[in-house]
Amino acid sequence: MAAISEAEPAAPRMSLLFDLWLINHMVEGAFDDALAAGSGLSGEEFGFYSLLRRFGPATPGRISRWTAMPPTTVSATVRRLVQRGHVDQRPNPADGRSRLVALTPDGVTAHAGAAEVFWTATRPLAAALQDDVHHQRISLQRLDQALRDVGGLEPRPYQVDDTASARQHLEYDGTPLTTDEEGSVRAYIDFIRTRRTPEGLR
Template structure:
């Protein structure tokens, strides 16, 4: 299997008249590693790609592949988002096949790793209806990975807490998840931080649209 970002970097290097030795030295990486990267034999971390980009003095936009650009095919932004979500689901299903928790449960555990929270706050962070969230945490609660603890601010409600067993399960699942994340980040033309900000902005816009449609429906 080959990875396209390496050959792209090689083309940029040759366009600038630089040798592998020069770029490897300036990037602070081993020459054999750069050669394997350029040959498409490895799926590098974004940090490695960023070092090479710095040595070449190029931006993420220079890594874009026009041949794969479908921006003019007449389909919408939401269609592309739908397509990306389908591919993401397949990637996580494949990479986390041996995990004791599902990809959706991993997302729940990841938020709970940040701290105990209410079901409504957790549902909001995950973009899920509260009823769906409660159904999704039922199995983790039965496993002993998630527990319900009293809510000091409201004695009539509770918060969700990730137990020690849940944290261990999350750690094990992370060892399967991380390589998938690294593979995605290393292939992106934009930096992970830039893409994440764009996705967060898109998520807020979709949330606003949901609220707008809800207002229209009850008016």
């Protein structure tokens, strides 16, 4: 009589939030590793500087509603960056009571330097995703919106164009590029975008 084999246990079903928990820790580690080589900013700080450089000045309350960071965390971060000379606070002309948070010229310089380090270090990820980057960003945007709807948060301060025309193409008549070379070109394009004026940054 043939031996009865035991069925392999089914893989555990994990939730979407657990997926996000795993990804969040990998992203935090990737940010910190990418910026560790002399940028002077942590991954969390780089994100904060990026937000202010592209969408600031903004009130601490608006920053909290954009990011879901607790107000106490926003306040502590602002105080630390003010002491560093990278952020200042100014009266909000809209109401005269709240204050606007903005990067100083030194803060902009620090962010630009960190951006160069960041884009250089993240080229392998861009190469791995290749043409899928835009589709991944659209999926993340939909998830972002769902989380904001559930949490009662404000819309994110920018939108990724969810249309077929969103992809842009550059003409090139030279020798076909390898997969690694294409990834490097895409990463360099992203790097060039970070060197625009604050009004033109993406």
